[in-house]
Amino acid sequence: MDERDSLIDLLIHDLTGPLTIASTNINNLLNKEDRYGPLNDRQRNALKMSLRNAKKAQTFLHEMIEVYRSEEGLFRKEQCSVPQILRDSLFEALETFEPDTFEKIFTIERNEDFFQILRDSGIFVNIEGKYSTTPFIHDQKKLQQIIRNLITNALKYRKQRVDISIKGDEELIVMVEDDGSGIPQDKQNYIFKRFLCAQDKPKGNEKGLGFGLSCVKTIIETIQGNITLTSGEGKGTCFTVSIPPLNS
């Protein structure tokens, strides 16, 4: 086992457990007051913030694990429901970056209500093509990581609006567009490099690590997919990803 492998093992085994325990316990404090005792508003808010951050760390860890698995050529071949993956990606992105919208959609079951609340929050979703009804053969966690990262960035940088469009009859095509300040031409290559952030922190958010897009790119390269970017200063940003089914 080389040094890198043992570092990855350490991350997987030694951080996953404690993070799971932290978030499970915070969750219990928040949602089982009959058992753990009542909370006042300040305590509840402090716990909610702790939970969001514990989840952020869990997501980051899982992200690293999936990148590592991709680099090693390790994929799970599964029947993936694209609408479900999109829903889960939206939940994850909103829970961390727009908790108010997340709380509104969290318990919604009817699809129409779900998409209406999203539209009211400036998030427009369109799913068409084969995979709106037929499973896509791929690795669910990796698909979710790609889609969640693009949505997260669009939410962080949008002024008002995010458009998510899914289509494709052979390859799966995912487009995520925002109306934010855009990425200048000369920065467009280096945003895919690990730990480099092309611009100052987005409004109202902590500065990111500059990790998300590099993970997306690594995964996409290992699955023979493609990612393109259309953007310009003041013109918003649109990422388009095409992904062939696994082993086609």
Ligand SMILES: Nc1ncnc2c1ncn2[C@@H]1O[C@H](COP(=O)(O)OP(=O)(O)OP(=O)(O)O)[C@@H](O)[C@H]1O
């Ligand atoms: N939709 C977007 N609009 C404007 N800039 C963007 C957009 N998406 C990415 N960027 C730029 O590309 C950089 C790299 O994106 P990336 O997702 O890798 O990192 P991050 O979002 O800053 O942090 P992390 O994803 O690790 O939390 C960002 O810091 C930002 O400068």
Ligand SMILES: [Mg+2]
């Ligand atoms: Mg990001």
